[in-house]
Amino acid sequence: MIQVAGLSQTFKARTGTVEALRNINLEIANGEFLAVIGRSGCGKSTLLRLIAGLLRPSVGGVLLAGEQVTRPRRDVAMVFQRPALLPWRTVLDNVLLPIEIFRLKRSEHQDHAMRLLAMTGLTAFANRLPHELSGGMQQRVSLCRALIQRPKVMLMDEPFSALDALTREELAVELQRIHMELGTTVVFVTHSIQEAVLLADRVAVLSARPGRLRRLVDVDIPRPRSFGHNAHLEQVATVSAELHQLLLHNDEPQQHTPEPRPPRTRTRRGVLT
């Protein structure tokens, strides 16, 4: 279980401090698929990096299975927006990269890697270099690379947003299958309502700058779900509409705080807040 407690994050930029996240509280159950949705710049990637231990929170903290997260863990895998494959390594070698970094025996994990490649339909490409693959295939490779760690938690940062629409849907359906098969906990950052409704058990909607948890929306649609043909079209429409509303009418007026102006000269502490 992941517990996010009172998490806030401010960055010091050259033009002053930027508040990225404010007081996020969340509990994510084991095996749950949580989508985090919000407009660009709302701090969803920051939230993911905080859970991953890539960033240190300014206030609050993240507990993973009862342990404070202070740095990246081996049972947590990340999938980035871009595939981030090493161009000089074959597909198979790219998938086995975490194994090498963890100083485990390559030979013991080779079969596992091949099974993962088979699961994502990449068996024939195991010995190709990344640039010989399409964008969708490259992202599949990076998914395999995350799965080879046998992670308890997968953190995905808009993993399909750089792909074309069709490939995106294809991969989303595939991810759903993998999630159902392996039961990994997934935190999935996206700005696509469609993806969120297809994949998530719950959707966390973040408001823009500073990112606050606006609402947690349950998606009670039985799996496997699919785009288009669906026995639960009405439910899908309802949830999608709700998410749309939440994203479009972002801030309640009374909570609206003006964006901090980048101070040209040094302002005294407390003047801006």
Added chain:
Amino acid sequence: MLAIAIWWLATEAFDVDPFFLPGPPDVVDAFGRLPGYLLRETWVTLLETLIGFGIAAAGGLVIAVVLAASRTVERMTLPLIAGINAVPKVALAPLLLVWIGFGSQPKIVMVVLLCFFPIMISTMAGVTSTPSDLGELAHSLSASWWQTFLKVRLPWALPQVFVGLKVATSLAIIGAIIGEVIQPDRGLGSVVVSSGQSADTPLAFAALTLLAVMGATLFYLVAALERMLVPWAKAVSS
């Protein structure tokens, strides 16, 4: 080929005195007169060039890695290295004579002085240009500095390293010749000097031709090595 034809045509058409610009037949003739001598001196220059190039490549790579690893060291030493590089190397040649004396060594030092900087700078640029997503990937896997360096940053830098090495091949030959012209005791540089003194322009041209061939060969050898080691580089840059 076309260049040689134009050269030949020009010397024939304008009836240029071989003392000013010898035509290709005069140059070939000069080869024929002293083949043993020319080959021996070519060998001397080639050895100086290769040894100096090797030392500069090894040194440039190591120093670049050290500088890229530590910002403090970089801030401390890079101004010094850049300053040394800015000194005209020709002006150093007489000093090298005083410090090291005659023979091949001062020429090798000259080659190293000329080649080192471009190799180091391009390697540094390569090692520090790792894309942020690859860096973040390594971080998320808790890779150590050394692992990140060996598995990600160094391979990523190789295409840039080769840019530096290719630039350095021609500089290596220039370095060897500077050394030999200033201290004309041996090598193709001394052939150019002595043929100038004896007004044997065709011989000087023969020596220059040999240098050009040597330079082109070195360049393409390095290029071939690059194709072997980083076949993926073209695909990434396009």
